[in-house]
Amino acid sequence: MRGRCEPPSRRQGRHDGATPSIQIKEVPEETHAVLRQRAAVAHQSLQEYLLTRLVQEASQRTVDEVLDAAGKRTGGSVGPADAAAQLRTDRARR
Helix, strand or coil: CCCCCCCCCCCCCCCCCCCCCCCCCCCCHHHHHHHHHHHHHCCCCHHHHHHHHHHHHHHCCCHHHHHHHHHCCCCCCCCHHHHHHHHHHHHHHC
């Protein structure tokens, strides 16, 4: 698991000084109100709150990313049938 991720400072970004932006249109009013309220509780602007959430989301690998990385690993010496048999034996002991 990766370490705690902090939102990037304004100075980080591309060499030309510009940073990427995301614009989300047609946000339901209720969703917008909930997010505004959560930002206020966190003593953040809506922009700061959403940036923090996006950075946190991007720092967590998805199940597919984990499985893809695991599939690329090499060096295992136990075949699938032996691994399944060992797993069954371990579970039976519990």
